[in-house]
Amino acid sequence: MMSLANQLTRKNIQGLVPYESARRTMSGGRIWLNANESPFANAYELDDSVYNRYPDFQPADLISSYAAYANVEKNQVLAGRGADEAIELLVRTFCEKDEKILICPPTYGMYAISAETCNIDVVKVPLKSDFTLDIPAIEQAQKEHKIKVVFICSPNNPTGHLVSATQIKQVLNIFASSAIVAVDEAYIEFAYENTVAGWINKYANLAVLRTMSKAFGLAGIRCGYTLANKDIIESMSKVIAPYPISWPVAQIATQALSETGLARMHSQLAIILEQKNKVQQALDSLDYVYEQLPSASNFIMFRTKQKQGLFKYLVDNGILIRDYSKQVLLDDSLRISIGSAEETQALIEAMQAFKAE
Numbered sequence: 394m395m396s397l398a399n400q401l402t403r404k405n406i407q408g409l410v411p412y413e414s415a416r417r418t419m420s421g422g423r424i425w426l427n428a429n430e431s432p433f434a435n436a437y438e439l440d441d442s443v444y445n446r447y448p449d450f451q452p453a454d455l456i457s458s459y460a461a462y463a464n465v466e467k468n469q470v471l472a473g474r475g476a477d478e479a480i481e482l483l484v485r486t487f488c489e490k491d492e493k494i495l496i497c498p499p500t501y502g503m504y505a506i507s508a509e510t511c512n513i514d515v516v517k518v519p520l521k522s523d524f525t526l527d528i529p530a531i532e533q534a535q536k537e538h539k540i541k542v543v544f545i546c547s548p549n550n551p552t553g554h555l556v557s558a559t560q561i562k563q564v565l566n567i568f569a570s571s572a573i574v575a576v577d578e579a580y581i582e583f584a585y586e587n588t589v590a591g592w593i594n595k596y597a598n599l600a601v602l603r604t605m606s607k608a609f610g611l612a613g614i615r616c617g618y619t620l621a622n623k624d625i626i627e628s629m630s631k632v633i634a635p636y637p638i639s640w641p642v643a644q645i646a647t648q649a650l651s652e653t654g655l656a657r658m659h660s661q662l663a664i665i666l667e668q669k670n671k672v673q674q675a676l677d678s679l680d681y682v683y684e685q686l687p688s689a690s691n692f693i694m695f696r697t698k699q700k701q702g703l704f705k706y707l708v709d710n711g712i713l714i715r716d717y718s719k720q721v722l723l724d725d726s727l728r729i730s731i732g733s734a735e736e737t738q739a740l741i742e743a744m745q746a747f748k749a750e
């Protein structure tokens with residue numbers, strides 16, 4: 394029998410499958426290469442004299458630091474609890490109940506889940522087999538559906554590829570007067586010259602999503618940003634929680650954006666890219682890996698006919714990676730996040746020791 398709670402739960406939530414985050418579905422292991430986190434845990438100083446007071450709605454030091462880092466104006470930044478909160482805010486701010494979002498799978502799972510929790514339908518226009526956007530199909534979808542928010546992820550999670558500037562402009566133009574186009578740049582530090590943040594003054598419908606969770610190594614504090622023109626920021630500010638950033642989070646993120654913090658981020662980024670290179674070379678030399686996708690991020694997607702055996706072998710050796718083989722265009726695909734030098738060494742040794750069936 395259905396529990397009372399279930400009977401009372403909104404219909405769209407009853408059947409909802411929550412996001413299968415790495416932390417929710419996998420536990421144990423000693424080497425975590427399944428959530429695209431940074432392997433570096435940095436220390437911060439906290440001033441505890443302020444905790445009796447509510448935090449500022451948008452902590453001034455944090456906002457000015459991030460605006461300087463991203464090279465935008467302060468009124469073009471909204472800080473919140475991770476890029477995930479920004480995704481949900483976009484849906485809640487811009488979609489009426491009969492309107493939809495558009496996504497291009499395979500892509501980040503939270504766009505669809507955020508829409509579904511708000512009872513907003515999702516229009517899916519899959520990537521083409523070369524992982525570029527299917528622009529004619531997106532144009533057609535714009536005509537057929539009331540689309541209000543479009544999510545483009547670049548570098549894309551989970552494939553790792555960049556969406557070209559030309560294609561992003563085409564999408565912005567298709568939706569110029571009808572929808573917000575959110576470009577999710579969670580991994581942009583790994584390919585920073587490709588940011589489109591500089592376009593927010595030119596495209597009235599562009600929102601760029603950023604996070605402290607990946608290159609900055611701060612997934613545990615939950616802090617991310619939306620960059621957009623001040624009118625988009627003002628609309629989203631009406632919907633966001635009154636105190637989205639706690640004082641400890643504001644202090645930590647501000648230190649991470651200081652001159653020392655940025656220098657440390659860049660040196661850790663260089664180490665991660667060096668390890669990525671090693672993993673790419675190792676994958677190239679393994680007989681049982683028949684393809685690896687180019688990566689502009691801190692993770693690599695590759696294909697093997699032995700995906701189940703390999704996945705289990707790695708788990709047995711304490712190494713957790715992620716299986717994407719059930720998703721569209723991703724037959725036989727596993728994703729590895731790049732870890733520390735020691736973790737990379739252990740991963741490569743285990744992958745070389747694994748005997749393909």
Ligand SMILES: *Cc1c(COP(=O)(O)O)cnc(C)c1O
Nearest residue numbers: 475476477501550579604606617
């Ligand atoms: C990790 C990730 C996020 C979530 O970032 P948070 O700031 O930790 O909420 C958003 N988008 C993509 C593409 C991601 O991979």
